[in-house]
Amino acid sequence: MLKKAEKPENVQPAAKRKLTRAERKQIEAIIRQAKGDGKPHTVQDSIPFRNLYPDGLCRLDDRLFSKTIAYEDVNYRLAGPDDQRDIFERLCDFYNGYDPSIGVQMTLSSRHEDKNGNLFGMDAQSDALDDMRVEASGILQIQYERGNNGFVKRKYVTLTIEAENLPAARARFSRIEADTLNRFKVMGAGARVLDGKERLALLHGLLHPEGGQFAFEWDWLPASGLSVKDFITPSSFEFGETRRFRIGEMYGAVSFLQILAPEIQDRILTDFMDVEGNLLVTMHVRGINQNEAIKMVKRKITDLDAMKIQEQKKAARSGYDLDILPSDLSTYGGAAKNLLQDLQSRNERMFNMTFLMLHLAPTKQKLEIAVSQSASVAQTHNCILTRLDFQQEDGLMSSLPLGLNRIKIERSLTTSALAVFVPFVTQELFMGGNAMYYGLNALSNNMILLDRKQSRCPNGLVFGTPGSGKSMSCKREITYVMLTTKDNVIICDPEDEYSPLVNRLGGQVIRLSPNSRDYVNPLDINLNYSEEENPLALKSDFVLSFCELIMGSKTGLEAIEKTVIDRAVQIIYQPYFADPRPENMPVLGDLLDALMAQGIPEAERVAQALDLYVNGSLNFFNHRTTVDIRNRLVCFDIKGLGKNLKKPGMLIVQDAVWNTVTVNRSIGRATWYFVDEFHLLLKEEQTAAYSAEVWKRFRKWGGVPTGATQNPKDLLSSPEIENILENSDFIYLLNLSAGDRKLMTERLNISTEQLAYVTNADPGSGLLFFQNVILPFRDEFPKDTELYKLLTTKPSEVTHDGESG
Template sequence: EKSEIISKVYLSLLPSDLATYGRDAKALLKELQSQNERMFLVTFLVLNTGKTEQELETNVFQAVSIAQKHNCELCRLDFQQEQGLMSSLPLADCQIEIQRGLTTSSTAIFVPFTTQELFDNGKESLYYGLNALSNNLIMVDRKKLKNPNGLILGTPGSGKSFSAKREICNAFLVTDDDIIICDPECEYAPLVERLHGQVIHISPASTQYINPMDINSNYSEEDNPLALKADFVLSLCELVVGGKEGLQPVEKTVIDRCVHVIYRKYFENPTPENMPLLEDLYNALLTQDEPEARHVAAALEIYVKGSLNIFNHHTNVDINNRIVCFDIKQLGKQLKKLGMLIVQDAVWGRVTANRSAGKSTRYYADEFHLLLKEEQTAAYSVEIWKRFRKWGGIPTALTQNVKDLLASPEVSNIFENSDFVYMLNQANGDRQILAKQLNISPHQLSYVTHSGEGEGLLFFGNVILPFVDHFPKDLELYRILTTRLSEVAEAQKHE
């Protein structure tokens, strides 16, 4: 009892910091003995760099300030700068003899064991930026997903088109896939021309033509490709005739009847000259007895004999080039909807032809919200997202707002059938939708909140990763890819 009283007296005489260290030592001993902890000697180095001495001093000051905010002290390695640099390099040679004892839990904080990585070293894996957490490469192959369909989402100026062009470049160089682009804003032509692809300018003043009646023997997985082509022609006529109720049953019947008539000659002798035109459908409708047939023919007349007859010609461009861009910017308001539907059908024809050759086809649709505005093009887009996978197609849509993809239950299937979502900076309302749809945590959402160009989140299968992709601006490829007006004008000056 006497010795206990003496020890308490001595303890009361100890300085407070020494008493604190004593308690900490006891707690540490308890952890080592009963909580399966081990003791590690750790050397923690912070490497500061700067282009100038002033910038370096500023960076050091900022690092010291951040450490002080967290009750830590950074000591400058005076007269040991070279040893500090060599110790920071991945050479497994620590030349600094300053060590701190830490337990297993404390040491583990400095090593990102839990960092998720996306790296596939397959021969067709493409680069999608750096992992923002570990700075490791993100290399993946979309073909290995259950559903390779993709979306690139972001506010204007966040880098959607640039990201799509990056993937197009990589896919062109790494894979043998065919690439088709629907370009409503004439942004992809410089890249496609540099890759010796085919840019098809579709406009009333253009002399490049696409025949909407083109068909191939692989157009449908059924034995009768004409049935699926008739469905497309019905959608085209429905867009032409207009009206809230669309085509009447009798009108659908006579159109279907005429479609079978006008393709008879081609299937008997499948040569390009025998491919029917829109005018053949118009003439066949006029020979029918039903007044509904003449009503549809009257609606078609402006597209056959009138000023909007751009789609009443045989195809005269190379749509079989490995990379094809459909530039529909110059199509007027009356033709744009029709043009987008015809481009989608041309894409479908290419995908079906490639399937029989065992080849994949990548399809990029920029300004995708334009396709979702009309019932016919929206329905066709939904079909593409549902069926392309079986045919070796890899569709990718670029759009600004996620809300457009949830406009109706049918259109929302596009979102649900996409296992690849490349998210750049998002508007507030869109962030909440994405968080709910993809189960994104609040911390992960911070990577698409007021983020810079080429920064965001990648949803790949069931993995969500933050990425950074800062492309060097001094390369010629950057001048080809960029769509920023000032940079495009500067590039044109140099040319």
């Protein structure tokens, strides 16, 4: 049994000894070390959030939560005055939609992203095109470096709320997210909520400005024992200096914007983002209770009135006129009364805003240059960019898109004054995956990379006057499809412009003319020709269109004539479907015999029109296919058909394309179809109707058709153009004539500012429409390359080397 030690009798306790000053300091140091000094001593400790969850919700502390939404740009600079005013008003509604309990952090990022040929999908494939891939990759790298030297701009909004717990935060954010996405939609900007992994990737990129691969999976956490912070932290933070810091191997500095000007121009953010360098612009915005804001302004007015009375008393004592007051007092008094009126009678609210700018650079000298450039921009707008002395760490953490503001330097602004900081500049198209190059953004100089196959309707149209670059743009796209994908490409070439390129790319040129021995059977069919059980449903439409075209009737086929043709189609394909061998494939002669066998005048009338193509001088259409159209790249040269035969020739090519589309669909491969002089197909009712039907069906079958024409007037006059335009998410406008500009303005709702880019435009310049994005573009292709010589259509530059006969 343990007992207490007994105290010896008659022993006095020792007297307390007084500690020396050195001993006290030593003991205090030990206690401080044990307790900690309350400051972060690891990189993880510096990053101010507790946890981040897979749905993107971030817990900052016990009651504070945030979510981040990435949003796309809007062409504010290219919009007309009315459209700009509309965007501005909707931006005012955007801010007014958040009550004082919601913090709003706008983040605009400009980061340098080193890219190589992999960005353009130009990896070597050990085939005959690898040398072209090397050259094309080099050309694209040059174009990429022209565009802001690889600086990519992105935009985010981070919303912060208080909540009792996680479920309560998620419940409230579900409504806030939906409202925010809808507000962006109204402004014409696409937006999406970032999930947890995307937010971590964003933070990783900002915290690793020198670059570095982000690797993270949620199921790694339990096994590794690490937190999410461990996957995004840089190698080190160093905040020893007053006016800058180090993050890894990079130097950084955070400054705040002092707004001195009574009015700010709406391009101030644009000017800041145009400064070259790694830059992060942050605006922390929080609303002020409306009643409190009105009381605050009234107090200011009262104070100003009291000052006015004091000045008048001084004037009376000195014998001056009482109306003579200091100019500042008069100015502020009038502004305060106008502000009170705005708050009480207009849709204005008050907000507190903190404006921060984070610059990053590899050296101290480059950092100071970057800060100086931004300071110059601020001066042009009558503002001052001031460095955050002794607050660099708090400034960095407040700049991260976490929704936390540690910098208490605020400026009160009304809704309209806040909305002047328009976060929209110009839209960009910089898609990943299998995106291909389509020029440089004429406003930002950034590359335009897009993947048409990702759109709702990948169908496209190309318009341009002769010499504007219409054919060259199609050739460029064909080349990139061949170099970067496994897709098939088919070309309908009415002017024999594509042969050199096709031969160089290892394609097959098929020449359709009375003198050629290249035969294509118009009645070719495969068992997957239609999505219905009976593949003859669509084939019969083609045969009807073909017969109607060759009969030349202005009123079209009569009902009985359609009946006899459809009956003949059903008969001639029976042997092939019973035994699908190539020798059983019907030809036009079989169709003629099936019509004559019916023994009625209507069938005989159709047969007489068809006889020219079976027994007459145009019987080259009455053969089974003799060329290999299974090549990845096939060009149908129909120049030799003559003016009257081009339309049926183009229709036959279109049906051959449909055959290829149906074959490729079964193996998951896309089929690109380029048809020049597309207006010829839409001039006749029969070919126009068939073209519109194909245009509608192509997107569901993996087809990517593109129609090009120098005669938009003829194209737009077709009754089927509405169906074509509604099913085309890609429109490439080059230089247009005055009459065509007027028509296109009405059809596509082009603004005056946008119209300037297709008026007297240089070759390769114009407007690009892709889904809901409209971009002005230009393309300066290097002329001292093999690729340029293959793409150009200028007579003095065209080469026919390697062209087959």
